[in-house]
Amino acid sequence: MDYPELAARTRRFSYGAPRAVTVTSDGARVVFLRSSGPEDGADALWVYDVATRAERLLADPAALLTDDVDLPPAERALRERLRLSAGGIGSYATDSAGLMAVFPLGGRLFRVDLLTGDLTELRTAGPAVDPRPDPAGRRVAYVTGGALHVIEPDGTDALLAGEEGVTWGLAEFIGAEEFHRFRGYWWAPDGRSILTARVDESRVPRWHLQDPSQPDQAPTAVAYPHAGATNAKVTLHVLDLDGGWVDVHWDRETYPYLVDASWTEQGGPLLTVLRRLQQHGLVIAVDPRTGETQVHAELADPRWVEPVPGTPQHLADGRVLVGGELAHDGYDARCLFADGSLLTPPNLYVRRVAGRLGGDLVVEAGEGEPSEQHVYRIPVSHAGAQAQRLTTEPGWHVGHAAGRTVVIGSQTLEHAGWRYTVHHDGTEIGTIPSLAAAPPFAPRPALERVTDRRLPSAVLYPRGHVAGRKLPVLVAIYGGPGHQEVVAARARWLEKQWWADAGFAVVTIDNRGTPGVSPSFEKAIHRRFSDVILTDQVDALQALAEKHPDLDLERVAIRGWSFGGWLSALAVLRRPDVYHCAVVGAPVTDWTLYDTAYTERYLGLPADAPEVYGHNSLIELAAETPVRPEDARPMLLVHGLVDDNVVAAHTLRLSAALLGAGRPHSMIPLTGATHMAAGGLAEKLLRIELDFIRRSVS
Known part of the structure; x- marks a missing residue:
């Protein structure tokens, strides 16, 4: 079986791999999701016992659901925001002690005892979304129909908050899509009240999505806050289970964005809020009895504030942990601070707080090499203590820690897929096996700066390439904020190797604006997307060609999706002297949309x-008639017709502008497809794209 078919059947070799790993607070158990094998897309719930070093199946979706069930719309939306295309159990939540877990499945709500494996279904008032037990594991909250409910220990289902036209307990589109805050409520440590978001989208513009291949179906209206438009009104309230209600007070007009929230035993709720242009923010503490707030820290940057995931949170000694940037005295770093004091060494580029280990912090960070991410233990008990790196192999590592246990997931160029190891008291005690399929080849990209x-940057040649033979170049890019392509993980290069084996030298470049190097590198694109990014792409391509003489710069294709789709179209429109054709997937063509x-x-x-x-718009560029006919480089446009993130209007308007200017292009509308182009669609497109590129650069 060839790569595209195998990749589609195995979801790019991820079916059967562990994901959504959680270590219980005492470090005694590791909970995770994993399907039964390389072609099973339905994830089941598992637990690994640290003491016995054995894993056990807790909930198998195939045994719980005998028929295919449509997901509730709110669950489908949440999975789209999470970019989650797997079936079965999509998510779960545990109590504080890690004794039980709850999860939704097809709108039904299940509870499982992590010690005994006893599984029960809880009766709900409607299809359940985002269920979460209270810290003591006695009650379970969930959202249905936009209303927040609580199930009491005796099974009684109580409506805690709900009203027509608003949602309670769910993240709004912006919170989930752009700030990665995928939840909308947080239990109090005593389980007697809930900090809850109320979302009013009544003033948000309504856009209408319709798949023309389904003319019998009415368009779906979605609240979409496009640039310059009104956002959803998000307020917070502390709701007592006995009916009490406290509004949380902060200057919402000045700081409308709720970026993150937490509520732990160490203190009351902590919030991060930002101004609309995100150049200033506050970390504020909430008094849950009165709703009054107090500023703990200010976040400021003349470009934009970039909070560190996993912050803010209370440390055990009561100090507040905040992520921020160190940009003075010659430093250019992302760091952690405790009540304003620097906690992490400035040589670390901190990406995420991943848990606690024996009272210390566990963080994911980089250290000089942006293609790698490592896991570090950060002492918090005394200033000036050295960070301890827990991973050594070059690659991309993630951590999950609690109690005296840390689970480390690793991807490297030396092995396929994720490998998860369990460490207790500093000793590796076991692994969480992956059941994913092994890819048919092992890419060897040449990574360089x-x-x-x-x-x-990186260059990938066909397997068996003989030096001295000129190759057409395929630039495979993303190039946008928040994502890196040049990473030391084999899985990132599998599809690129397929392209290389088709006869290309594949080039990938992380321009300024991508994370991992430094804050100044990341933020150089402020107000000047197209100029900085395209300049970096062109300069890097030429620099690579000087080092790799087999790159034929007279035959250069470029392809990308989403931001990468915008960049690929920008490249052939602005620099037809460099790029000779483009595959343009789901691009943002007009940033006002x-x-x-x-x-x-x-x-x-x-x-x-x-x-x-206007300067960053593809529509205005495409509408310009080419000065020379040969500057009208061909494009292949691809877009999902029910994409609710980058709506299909972007590509339709680009096509109209290209047509009006006489620019050659083709378009593939993906019926029923969202921004993810899931279900094997992306893989099925590969041969069509290959044929287009071969014809265009031959």
């Missing part, structure tokens, strides 16, 4: 900076 900006938080963070408000939006 090029130009005076030391741009992370994309969402508020993302677009305004980088480009400002459309009303304040129309020239910035």
Whole structure:
């Protein structure tokens, strides 16, 4: 079986791999999701016992659901925001002690005892979304129909909050899509009240999505806050189970974005809130009795604030942990601070707080090499203590820690897929096996830094390539904020190796604007997306060609999806002298049509900076008639017709502009597809894209 078919059947070799790993607070158990094998897309719930070093199946979706069941719309939306295409159990939540877990499945709600394996279904008032037990494991909250419910120990289902036209307990689109806050309520440590988000989208513009291949179905209206438009109104309230209600007070007009929230035994709720343009934010503590707030820290940056995932949170000694940047005295770093004091060494680029280990913090961070991520133990008891690196092999590592147990997931260039190891008291005691299929080949990309900006780059040749034979170049890119392509993990290069084996030298470049190098590297794109990014791409390509003479720069194709789709179209429109054809997948073509938080963070408000939006628009570029006929480089446009993130109007308008200017292009509309193009669609497109590129650069 060839790569595209095998990748589609195995979801790019991820079916059967562990995911959604949680270590219980005492470190005694590791809970995770995993399907039964390499072609099973339905994840089951498992637990690994640290004492016995054995794993046990807790809940098998095949045994719980005998028929295919449609997911509730809110669950489908949550999975889209999470980019989760797996079936079965999508998520779960545990109590504080890690004795029980709850999960939704097809709208039904289940509870499982992590010690005995006893499984029960809880009766609900409607299809359950995002169920979460209280810290003591006695009650379970969940959302149905936009209302927040609580199931009491005796099985009584009580409506805690609900009203027509608003949602309670769910994250709004911007919170989930752009700030990665996928939840909308947080239990109090005593289990007697819940901090809850109320979301009113009545003033948010309504857009209508319809798949033309289904003319009998009415369009679906979605609240979409496009750049410059009104956002959802998000407020917070502390709801007591006995009917009490306290509003949380902060200056919502100045700080409308709720980025993160937490509520632990060490203190009351902590919030991170940002101004609309995200150049200033506050970390605030909430008094749950009165709803009054107190500022713990200010976050400021003339470009934009970039909070560290996993913060803010209370440390055991009561100090508040905050992520931020160190940009003075020659430093250019992402760090952690405790009540304003620097906690992590400035040589670390902190990416996420991953848990606690014996009272210390466990963080994921980089240290000089952006293609790698490692796991570190950070002492918090005394200032100046050294960070301890827990991973040594070059690669991409993630951590999950609690009690005296840490689970480390690793991807490297030396082995396929994820490998999870369990460590207790500093000793490796076992593994969580992956049941994923082994890829049919082992890519060997040449990773390097090029130009005076030391741009992370890579070149991948066909297997068996003989030096001295010129190859057409395929630039495979993303290039946008929040994502790196040049990483030391084999899985990232499998599809690129297929392209290389088809006769290309595959080039990948992480330009300025991508994470992992430094805050200044990341934020150089502020208000100047297209100029900085395209300059870096062109300069790096030319620098790589000087080091790799087999790259034929007279035959260069470029392909990307989402931000990468925008960049690939930008490349052939602005630099037809460099790029000779483009595959343009689900691109943002007019930034006034994309969402508020993302677009305004980088480009400002459309009303304040129309020239910035015009300069970065593909529509205006495409509408210009080429000076020379040969500058009209061919494009293949691809877009899902029910994409609720980058709506299909982007590509349809681009096509119209290209047609009006006489620019050659083709378009593939994906019926029924969202932004993920899941279900094997992306893999099925590969041969069509290959044929287009071969014809275009031959």
